[in-house]
Amino acid sequence: MPMKIGEKPFFGRVDDALEKTFMRTAMASAQDRLRGRKLDATVRDEQIGDWEEWRSAGEEIRRHTLENLDYYLNQLSENFSRKGGHVYFADTAEDATRYIQEVAKKKNAKKVTKAKSMVTEEIGLNEALEEIGCQVFETDLAEYILQIDDHDRPSHIVVPSLHKNKEQIRDTFRDKAGYTGTEEPRELTAFARSQLREVFLEADIGITGCNFAVAESGTISLVTNEGNANMVTTYPDTQISVMGMERLVPTWEELDVMVNLLSRSAVGQKITTYVTNLTPQLEENSVDAPKEFHLVILDAGRSNALGTEFQSALHCIRCAACVNVCPVYRHIGGHAYGSIYQGPIGAVLSPILGGYDEYGELPFASSLCAACSEACPVRIPLHEQLIRHRENYVAQKGKMSEKLAMKAFGIGASTPSLFQGAVKGLPAIMKPLVKDDGISSGPGPMKLWTAVREFPVPEKNNFRSWFKSHKQEGES
Amino acid sequence: MEEWMEMKVSLFITCLAEMFYQDVAKDVVEVLERLGCDVDFPRGQICCGQPAYNSGYRKDAQKAARQMIRSFEHSEFIVTPSGSCAAMFKEYPELFKEEPEWRKRAEALANKTYEFTQFIVNVLHIEDVGAVYPASATYHTSCHMIRLLKETDAPFRLLKNVKGLELLPLENSYDCCGFGGTFAVKMAPISEQMVDEKIRHVEASAATLLIAADNGCLMNIKGRIDRKGKPIEVKHIAQILNTRVEGRK
């Protein structure tokens, strides 16, 4: 499954990640920089007024759009096709890739350029196109780096190559593409420019994702910095844009709000260098515009969230602000999530799209610190949705031992006499474990605690008795 | 403060404090009394249910919650030395969203619940409790206190007025310490990395004392500090506030 990363089970992936010292240092420092930039462009930017108002605006727009998703998708489709654009509603990833393969075959396409798009990663589009003999060129710098490094997988939804440092990139360029320069980002970037310059102009098909589609005009909006998306959508005769079905806004006025939230939250920019808005208008004899424009609208599990407690997960605009503040992501990086969607939103979204068999552990990989919910520009209650996933997971797949333990907890925590008995009995039970005023190794689940830290020694005295006599003293 | 003005406060001591940190519990009682509160201790209280709730066991958490709602039904104010447990009380209405009767009772409970420092600063309107504690300290903001209770200020106001206490800034203070209840055991390898980074930042602050207002975080951080044998003391904020300047009440 293309959304999936790696074959190992969750804890194997975590162990692998924790060993990668460089990757972890890179993640932590990238997080600190991204978080700082975001704060400068949001809560600390006085020009835009109260950031909380913007978040509320975003939430309000997203909620309304998702509540009326069928209506706005219909409107989008009508407006997109009115001027000659083709629309394919894809139920599954396979449907989407099959349709795109057919277009490519019909066009006899040899070279395909792509702008950065997580949704095409999700459906495994590159593999599908290579299967029918197309040469696929990733043109976003980060995606280009991954592609020439033997198709390494993305570790971050906004900066997919975040886990690599410049020395590693230099070595990859040298080994795979004959690069002879230094590890300076400027020089590495110039190399990518020179490698792709001609490819852009020769490509038969250009493929993009879609940051937002505008229903009222049938427009695809791309929010980028490098200029590659413009190259991809300007020169090939055929353009294909792939969008998750939830990625649309009713009108241009809402587009404004969403682009502002995205630019500032993702990269700390007031606006990205390019916001490129493409609408089919194919009768016009432009020299530098596609002659054929396809829009693929993808479900692939998204509708599982509709009408459920997870509906607001579809409000996500893929800014990665939650990823950039997540203390778990900070230490394990992106690949350990085993999904191209990582961090808190990945832990919420991946089980919706891919099920609990594959991604059931992810909602537990969170300390529920709520930094994600606080950072989300459209106020998705991410940490609460992680709890909702846990509820579903234990109901479907919970271990009997844990269920019994929690049942016992429920009984103990609602029966004062039992609890008091436990509090009184605790010191005696734990006494054999106490060494030098601490507990350094315990049995059962306690072992997992004491593997890392000391466990506190239970109090011998009873607080309730103390309180009682304390009050009596006060009264006398 | 006049006798008749005495504020009636019900103490929700939390299961962790009752089992492991009675000194903290006693300090909370003594500080509140010194500030003129009449403290009572509803004996039916047990645990807020957060361990079950956060693990996905909603029904079992509801059992704990009902017991707590019944125990504190008659209280005027509920005060607890834990931002996290206070936040769990605030979560009760959501826990009973499908049971209107209990939901109403849950809302009443949530509305009168305060974390310890929050109560002193925002309800009693006291920022100087007359404490003295000469030390170089730093403060760990617990996630649930700052993000769920949205109380970012009260502990700092109180600590600022503690005589002799030098409060040093803590780098990446907003990052979680890695406790997260069952997370600390279920995801032990990740939790370990998080608490280690927290301790590195505490060490970098040059403080010799770490203060926090949540026993869960403290249990985690202190457990790791002790395991590594670091020379850093760890205390709950109540232990700092329950010290006195000579000659003052």
Place this chain on the structure above:
Amino acid sequence: MAEGIVHNKDAFLNRIASKLGRERTEAVVLPKWKHQPQWEVFKNDGADDLLGTFRKSSMAKSALVIQTERANLAATVKEAIEKYGGGLVVTTKDRRFAEYGLESLLADSKTHVWDAGLGKRNIEIAKQANIGVIFSDISLAESGTIVQFNDKDIARSVSLLPVTYIAIVPQSTLVPRMTQATQMVHQAAAEGKDISTCINFISGPSNSADIEMDIVIGVHGPVEAVHIVVADK
């Protein structure tokens, strides 16, 4: 032109409606949003304030800003072209060049004016060009952004392929932020007018921070950008 082909729409949308627990919605009225902070930004700023903000934000996006009068525009553009290395220049086909007294630029032997009739030859020239000169249709103070409504004459390539783009920014095109620009497009769309096939918001030269979060200017689009603001009122 014929309408495009739409596949699998009804089954897809019916599923969505049923998951949402209702029939397909036939008519939805856009609500009046409770939160609209976008209209407050620079609300009371006059033309000079907007110009000052545009300058600052353009520079923050690594675009050079030059202010000039209409009478001096031709000379200013010429100077800017020389400053950025001269050579082959490509411009859009835009009547404003004449309106702003820039006939000499168009007539220069080293200038190519986009001509859709020449087909792909234009792209070859634009690729060789050192400088592309365009007009901004709407200009955003907040972010130092110029907006282009591209079509067969106002070609996309002019601001994309040359090493440097020079945008002429009539001061009257300045608005506070993206809000005012999208409102104009929204109004056109709501009136059933066709909107441009490519509405491009451009803020300075292309760039990337994909390698260790270090910002590098000049990736696949232009490496340099110049915004020439011309007083036109």
